[in-house]
Amino acid sequence: MKEAVTIRNLNHHYPDGTVSLEDVSLTINEGERLAIIGQNGAGKTTLFLHLNGSIKSTEDNVLIFGENVRYMPIEKRIEKVGVVFADPDDQLFMPTIYDDVAFGPTNMGLPHDEVERRVRNALETVGLIGFEDRVPHHMSYGEKKRAALAAVLSMEPRILILDEPTANLDPKNRSILISLINRLNKEKGITTIVAMHDVNAVSHLADRVVVLNTTIVADGDAHTIFSDGELLKANNLEAPEIYKLFRILDCYGYTCCHQHPLSAIDAPPAFDASLDANGGSIHLRKNNSTADEVQKVMDTFEY
Numbered sequence: 001m002k003e004a005v006t007i008r009n010l011n012h013h014y015p016d017g018t019v020s021l022e023d024v025s026l027t028i029n030e031g032e033r034l035a036i037i038g039q040n041g042a043g044k045t046t047l048f049l050h051l052n053g054s055i056k057s058t059e060d061n062v063l064i065f066g067e068n069v070r071y072m073p074i075e076k077r078i079e080k081v082g083v084v085f086a087d088p089d090d091q092l093f094m095p096t097i098y099d100d101v102a103f104g105p106t107n108m109g110l111p112h113d114e115v116e117r118r119v120r121n122a123l124e125t126v127g128l129i130g131f132e133d134r135v136p137h138h139m140s141y142g143e144k145k146r147a148a149l150a151a152v153l154s155m156e157p158r159i160l161i162l163d164e165p166t167a168n169l170d171p172k173n174r175s176i177l178i179s180l181i182n183r184l185n186k187e188k189g190i191t192t193i194v195a196m197h198d199v200n201a202v203s204h205l206a207d208r209v210v211v212l213n214t215t216i217v218a219d220g221d222a223h224t225i226f227s228d229g230e231l232l233k234a235n236n237l238e239a240p241e242i243y244k245l246f247r248i249l250d251c252y253g254y255t256c257c258h259q260h261p262l263s264a265i266d267a268p269p270a271f272d273a274s275l276d277a278n279g280g281s282i283h284l285r286k287n288n289s290t291a292d293e294v295q296k297v298m299d300t301f302e303y
Ligand SMILES: Nc1ncnc2c1ncn2[C@@H]1O[C@H](COP(=O)(O)OP(=O)(O)OP(=O)(O)O)[C@@H](O)[C@H]1O
Pocket: 014, 015, 016, 018, 019, 020, 038, 039, 040, 041, 042, 043, 044, 045, 046, 047
């Protein structure tokens, strides 16, 4: 399997002396779905800026598909690595959505027909055909998030980095974006890397989770990471609600299946727990339990 990203012993100090990355080594294979989680200031954005070459390491230790990113010309970098910022207003700066999505391919020097084809494809992928002439400021936040993604997809990157892709979205738009990112990974083989504080969405977007706190403190599957309460606490992270529910059910002596959180609960006798497939919510319904029993569980549940 090809290595999409290879980082070896990367350090980053900002000019004011702030150490943002320390001895970070990470390999991401082509086609992987990876999440990077970490508290504010953990170095996620700095790491992403190294990956798209906006910040250049002084050593040959950041490789994209085996090539040193610091020597890659910008046209090549943007077709390898696309970064979607957390706030779409940081990304949409042209008078219309068409102009925003065409900006990248135009600057890559592509012929007009190819630019048009890419804009159409990107807008179609994110479900924004018909929005070509819209002014970004006149669109909803959810639409702007998708437009910002289209502006990156039109460069047809092989690696897609998304900073906080689900932040500030309502459940429907959150679900649309999650499906979209997964489709890009599955159907187009794009390597997807997400950074998120929305831990409930992590297992829907990643098979592998890296905990960053200036350096990499853990790297594993979502279940291993989210089951480790001490690791989460030490890094100022919280567990997804489903894991909190597991803990509560464990306390009540119920057996939980730990293979996959969403195929989770082994028929607890007192409750019928139904889990939203998009991971956002957990519904505990009263079954044959008494009102007191239900209340006791709900009281223990930490939101
Ligand atoms: N231009 C800069 N100059 C000096 N320090 C910076 C600069 N940019 C970021 N930092 C510092 O580097 C550290 C890492 O910041 P970074 O933005 O990479 O973290 P992050 O994990 O993306 O945070 P958040 O989750 O809040 O977005 C922080 O201590 C931050 O204050």
